[in-house]
Structure formats: C-alpha cells, structure tokens
Amino acid sequence: MNEFANPLTVLFAFLIGTAAGSVFIYLSRQLVYSRKLRVAQRKAAHTVAEAQTEAKSIVQSAREEAEKMRMANENELRERRTELAKQENRVTQKVETLERKLENLDTRERDLLKKEKSIDEEMEKVEALRGQEQLKLEEVAGLTTQQAKDQLIEMVESEMQVETARRIRQWEQRIKEEADEKARNIIIHAIQRTASDIVAETTVSVVPIPSDEMKGRLIGREGRNIRALEQATGVDLIIDDTPEAVTISSFDPVRREIARLVLSKLVLDGRIHPARIEEVVTKAKEEVDAAIQSAGEQAAYAAGVHGLRPELVKIMGRLKYRTSYGQNVLQHSVEVAQLAGMMAADLGINVNVARRAGFLHDIGKAVDREVEGTHAAIGADLVKQWDKNPDVVKGVAEHHFDQTETSIWGFLVSAADAISSARPGARRESLENYIKRLKALEEIANSFKGVDRSYAIQAGREVRILVKPEEVDDLGSMRLARDIVKKIEEGLEYPGQIKVTVLRETRATDYAR
The missing domain is CATH 1.10.3210 (Hypothetical protein af1432)
Incomplete structure (x- = not known):
C-alpha cells in the first residue's frame, strides 16, 4: 500500500507545484501589463498635451496670417478704388471731348449739305450744256452717240486683239525661257550635289x-x-x-x-x-x-x-x-x-x-x-x-x-x-563609246534623203529627225521613221531600245510691203 501511496503523493505535489507556478506567472504578467499600461497612459497624456500646445500655436499663427491678409486686401482695395476714380475722371474728360467733336461734326455736316446742294445745281447746269453740245456734234458728224460708241468699240477691240495676241506670244516665249532656265538650274544643282559609285556586274x-x-x-x-x-x-x-x-x-x-x-x-x-x-x-x-x-x-x-x-x-x-x-x-x-x-x-x-x-x-x-x-x-x-x-x-x-x-x-x-x-559613265558604256553611238545615230538619220537635221537625245535612247516639208509628206514621214529604225537595228549595237521621232513642220511666210 505504501509503495503505491508515494507515487501518488509525488504526483499530487507536482500538480500543486505546477498550479502554483502558473498562478505566479499569471500574476507576474498582469503586474508587467499594468506597469506598461500606466507608462503608455502617461505617454499618451504627454502627447495630447503637446498636440494641444501645438494646435494653439497653429491657431495663433493662422489668426496672425489672416490679419495680415486682411490688411493687405484692404490696402489693395483702397489702391484699386483710387485707380478707378482716376480712370473715371479720364473717361469723363474723354466723353466731354467727344461731345465737343460731335458738335463740330454736326456743324461741318450742315455746311457740307449746303455745298452739296449748290454742287448739284451746278452739275444740272453742266449736264444741260453737255446735252446741247452733244446735239450739235451729232448734227455735224451725222452719227448718233450710240453709233459713234459702237464704231469706237470695234476699233478698240480689233486693236486690242492684235495687241493681246502679240503680248501673249511674248509672255509665252518669256515664260518658256524662264521655265527652261529654272529646270536647267534645278537639274544642274541636283547633279552637282549627287555623287555615287558605279559598279558594273555581269550574269x-x-x-x-x-x-x-x-x-x-x-x-x-x-x-x-x-x-x-x-x-x-x-x-x-x-x-x-x-x-x-x-x-x-x-x-x-x-x-x-x-x-x-x-x-x-x-x-x-x-x-x-x-x-x-x-x-x-x-x-x-x-x-x-x-x-x-x-x-x-x-x-x-x-x-x-x-x-x-x-x-x-x-x-x-x-x-x-x-x-x-x-x-x-x-x-x-x-x-x-x-x-x-x-x-x-x-x-x-x-x-x-x-x-x-x-x-x-x-x-x-x-x-x-x-x-x-x-x-x-x-x-x-x-x-x-x-x-x-x-x-x-x-x-x-x-x-x-x-x-x-x-x-x-x-x-x-x-x-x-x-x-x-x-549620264555618261553611269551605265556600262564608256564615255568614248557613248559619244560614238550618239554620232552614229545622227549619221544614220542624216543619211536619208529629205532629212534636214537630227538630234540624238535622252542619252541615245531617242533620236528626233526634222525633215524638209517640201520633200517629205506625211506618209513619207511614216515610211522614213520605219526605214531609219530598220537601219539602226541592222547597223548599230545599243542597250535597251531607241525611239525614232520624225517631225514634219510646214511654215507659211509672207511679207508686208
């Protein structure tokens, strides 16, 4: 029996000790928590006091700033009122000046009306005199006024047509010359500013x-x-x-x-x-x-x-x-x-x-x-x-x-x-061959009967031929173009294709003696 009692006694004593320890720990923690709570309450009270002091300081500063702003606004308002009073005085003076000018204008207007009336009367007299003179002129010339106007207009129109045609031709010629000159300048300017390498490649x-x-x-x-x-x-x-x-x-x-x-x-x-x-x-x-x-x-x-x-x-x-x-x-x-x-x-x-x-x-x-x-x-x-x-x-x-x-x-x-x-050298041909081909084109074209002159243009891609109109008619121009094309194909080597254009111009010339 005692053998079993001792372990129970020990277990009971352990449990009592554990419970006592837990109570002690709990009480210790409560004591610590209460101490921390008092410290926190003191800090909170101190913070609130500081916040109240700072708020009072801010309110005081705001009141002082508001007072300064009020004083500044009042000063500005007084200045604006003074300025408005000055402007009102200036406006009043201008209104008085304008009223005086209006009075002067009214006086001048009445004077002008009187003068205009007298001018109208004089103009009526002049018109009457001109009518009398016109009747006398019609009797002397044997023409009415409308007939004289029509003749004069016809003469002026004919002269103006001739002069207009002459002026138009002059302007067309001048515009063409200016356009050609500008185009040449633009092209020359572009060519001078451009340089590129040319590389010849084969197949x-x-x-x-x-x-x-x-x-x-x-x-x-x-x-x-x-x-x-x-x-x-x-x-x-x-x-x-x-x-x-x-x-x-x-x-x-x-x-x-x-x-x-x-x-x-x-x-x-x-x-x-x-x-x-x-x-x-x-x-x-x-x-x-x-x-x-x-x-x-x-x-x-x-x-x-x-x-x-x-x-x-x-x-x-x-x-x-x-x-x-x-x-x-x-x-x-x-x-x-x-x-x-x-x-x-x-x-x-x-x-x-x-x-x-x-x-x-x-x-x-x-x-x-x-x-x-x-x-x-x-x-x-x-x-x-x-x-x-x-x-x-x-x-x-x-x-x-x-x-x-x-x-x-x-x-x-x-x-x-x-x-x-x-341009010469840009493509495969050398400059010498390029010039030779252009000369050959012109020689082929000039070898035909009736050709006045020929020009190889577009780097040899086109040849323009001017024929003598008294020797070559329109059908002959077509045959000539075909014959020249055939001779170029047979006797000349060239890249791409060559366009042959035959121009036949008929001119009528006479002399005024």
Whole structure:
C-alpha cells in the first residue's frame, strides 16, 4: 500500500507545484501589463498635451496670417478704388471731348449739305450744256452717240486683239525661257550635289578554289555532287580548264549569290556530298535573306526614306543583286531618291513623297521575272498594296510615261531617273563609246534623203529627225521613221531600245510691203 501511496503523493505535489507556478506567472504578467499600461497612459497624456500646445500655436499663427491678409486686401482695395476714380475722371474728360467733336461734326455736316446742294445745281447746269453740245456734234458728224460708241468699240477691240495676241506670244516665249532656265538650274544643282559609285556586274560569278583537285570533288562520282548543287540552287556550274576557278552562271542574281556562298563554304569545309550540299544551301538561303533585308534597310536610310513597310524593304533589298546595263539597281534607286528630293525642295513640293517615289520607282524589277508586265506597272501594284499614298503610286507608275496622263510626280521621278542612268559613265558604256553611238545615230538619220537635221537625245535612247516639208509628206514621214529604225537595228549595237521621232513642220511666210 505504501509503495503505491508515494507515487501518488509525488504526483499530487507536482500538480500543486505546477498550479502554483502558473498562478505566479499569471500574476507576474498582469503586474508587467499594468506597469506598461500606466507608462503608455502617461505617454499618451504627454502627447495630447503637446498636440494641444501645438494646435494653439497653429491657431495663433493662422489668426496672425489672416490679419495680415486682411490688411493687405484692404490696402489693395483702397489702391484699386483710387485707380478707378482716376480712370473715371479720364473717361469723363474723354466723353466731354467727344461731345465737343460731335458738335463740330454736326456743324461741318450742315455746311457740307449746303455745298452739296449748290454742287448739284451746278452739275444740272453742266449736264444741260453737255446735252446741247452733244446735239450739235451729232448734227455735224451725222452719227448718233450710240453709233459713234459702237464704231469706237470695234476699233478698240480689233486693236486690242492684235495687241493681246502679240503680248501673249511674248509672255509665252518669256515664260518658256524662264521655265527652261529654272529646270536647267534645278537639274544642274541636283547633279552637282549627287555623287555615287558605279559598279558594273555581269550574269556570272567566279569562285576561287585552292586546287584543281577540288574540281573533281565538286563534280563527284558520276557527277552526283554537281547535279545536286545545280538542282538545289537553280544555277549552272561551269567547271572547265580555268585554273583554280569555278564559274557560276544564272540570270537570277539572288540564285547566283546563294550558289556562290554554298560553293565557298563547301570548298572551305571540304565535306562535299548531296546531303551536306542541301544543308549548306538551306543555311546560305537564310544568310542571303538576312543580307537582303539588311541591304534594303541600309538603302532606305541612305535615301532618307523612313516608315516603309518591311515587305517593301525586303523587296527593295533584292535589287542589291540586280543590275541594269551594268548599273546596280539598288544604288540607282538611292541616287534617284536623293535627286528627286533635291529637285522637289527646289520646286517647293513635298520632299518626302518625292524621295519615297524615287526610291521605289524600280521596285518592279525585283519581281519582273516572276510577274507579267512592265516593271513600272508591277512596281505600282506592289507599292499600292503597302503604301496608301496615291502620289507615291503615281510617281512609280508614270516614270516611263506609260500612263495616259502624267502627274508632277511622274515627271519628277522620270527626270531623276534620267539624270542617274543616262549620264555618261553611269551605265556600262564608256564615255568614248557613248559619244560614238550618239554620232552614229545622227549619221544614220542624216543619211536619208529629205532629212534636214537630227538630234540624238535622252542619252541615245531617242533620236528626233526634222525633215524638209517640201520633200517629205506625211506618209513619207511614216515610211522614213520605219526605214531609219530598220537601219539602226541592222547597223548599230545599243542597250535597251531607241525611239525614232520624225517631225514634219510646214511654215507659211509672207511679207508686208
């Protein structure tokens, strides 16, 4: 029994001790909480006292400030009242002055009325005398007043018609001379401010190779490598006896550039087989696409044309690999944009529209091998899709005068295009060959009977022939144009086409003696 009593006694004593400890802790915490509460109450009371003191100080300051403002407003009000009183005095004086002037005006008006009445009476007398004189003149001349007026008007009208026609001819001649002079100055000014590099390119590219052994590897067993290359790139590879060189031939400059990159990488890498060729062709196409986009962006920046749609920029970039008679078309487009902008500034029209139309005028050449039609019409359709400015579309469509009507933008872009492409040296011909071709054109035209004189213009793209009207009639002019065209085609080499225009002018001359 005692064995079990001791543990119970211990447990009971532990519980009593625990309870006593809990009570002690609780009382200790209550004591701490009450002490903190008293401290907080003292701080709150102190804070309230400080706030009340500060509020009294603020109220006192506000009252003082309000008093100052009231005094200032009262002073300002007194000053304004004084000023108003002064203005009222001035107005009163002006009113008195005006009243005196009105009285003077009334007096003058009465005097004028009296004078006007006397003038009217005098005018009636004058009219009566003039009527009497007119009757006497009619009796002497044998004509009524209306008949005399009609004769005088007829004489004046006939003289005025002659004089007007003469003046109109003079003004037309003067305006034409001034317009020609201004146009020459504008064009010369634009040419002097523009300089560009001319790069002649052909339809073939040459890729150097380290040794002639590489030619056999490029051809491959039974020609499988060269066939894979030509099928993947769409070009012709010419592997002949030329030492350490392979020639790439294609009418499409983009394909030729892709093939050049592929061939260079394969020669550098050394691994040449159909699967590797396809892989390299894919990467080369991606590089060329990136180069086309970059070239278009750089050209647009150089031309000062901003805000173009990415589609137009990419198509323009393709012109980097396109040439026209040896002239790089992208460089030509930048130059045309700059020239058109300069001339537009001199003419006082929209420079941005002129630059944009000049930059995009040959965009059709980027896709003219894929779409039917002239490059001007194709380019106008492309621009119309992404550029909603009708003036830009007109400049692109009309720069070769293919439309029935030509706007100022068509003339402007055409002039800039001619300056860029038609001057000696801009295209493939040298200056000497250029001059020789122009002389040959004129000699061919002058060799026909009835030709008075001829002029090769538009950089040799047109020859104008003046015939003697007494020797060549209208039908003969048509036959002469056809014969000259035939002789030019047979005996002259020239780029593009040449327009032959025969002019027959009949003049009637007589002398007044």
